[in-house]
Amino acid sequence: EVQLVESGGGLVQPGESLRLSCAVSGFSVSTNYMTWVRQAPGKGLEWVSVIYSADNTDYTDSVKGRFTISRDNSKNTVYLHMSSLRAEDTAVYYCARDHRFGGYDEAFDIWGQGTMVTVSS
Amino acid sequence: EIVLTQSPGTLSLSPGERATLSCRPSQSVGTSYLAWYQQKPGQAPRLLIYGASSRATGIPDRFSGSWSGTDFTLSISRLEPEDFAVYYCQQYGSSITFGGGTKVEIK
Secondary structure, eight states, rough: OOOEEOOOOOOETTTTOOEEEEEEEEOOOGEEEEEEEEOOOOOEEEEEEEEEETSSSOGGGGTTEEEEEETTTTTTTTEEEEOOGGGGEEEEEEEEEEEETOOOTEEEEEEEOOEEEEEOO | OEEEEEEESSSEEEESSSSEEEEESOOOGGGGGGGEEEEEEOOOEOOOOOOOOEETOOOOEEEEEEEEETTEEESSSSSSSSGGGGGEEEEOSSSSOOOOOOOEEEO
């Protein structure tokens, strides 16, 4: 069964760090692009970061220098290490597979259920 | 950054009616890089359409995507009760951005 399960969310204070995990089953993270998307309470979706199969990474501007995406192929898990957290980082964080459908068509086709991160003093 | 403007913000319709949702990019986006997602309360988003017009696996054929010039459209031919949700467009042509969403609510 194809499944993504996020974990690691919680309540932290501003300036602290947190590491989110996305455990994948049903396909290999080593040969797929994986991404993180977040959603602040009552707001829309915001793309956060992506890791490509060659370990190249990209980030939205607001998290550059603070967040790091990585993966452990042996555990088939993707991580999002978040540091210097701010109140505006409060959101549900979703892990998703960034899938190439052939040609240039691309979209996020499999999603986890999300993990909540709250940054507050 | 490419900004995607979705309209209307809210669409009030009855089951059985047709829904037409718009997504307008601030700059040109290739059709390969435009997707639509559905999100219900408390759930993760679900991919509906990729490549502007291709339905994802398991998506009913009442959902269709199209484009005209630079504007993209998601159409739902006959609304079923389970279709009332929020819909987001997404572009992948220049970095990755989502539109602000259109809520389709029961009239």
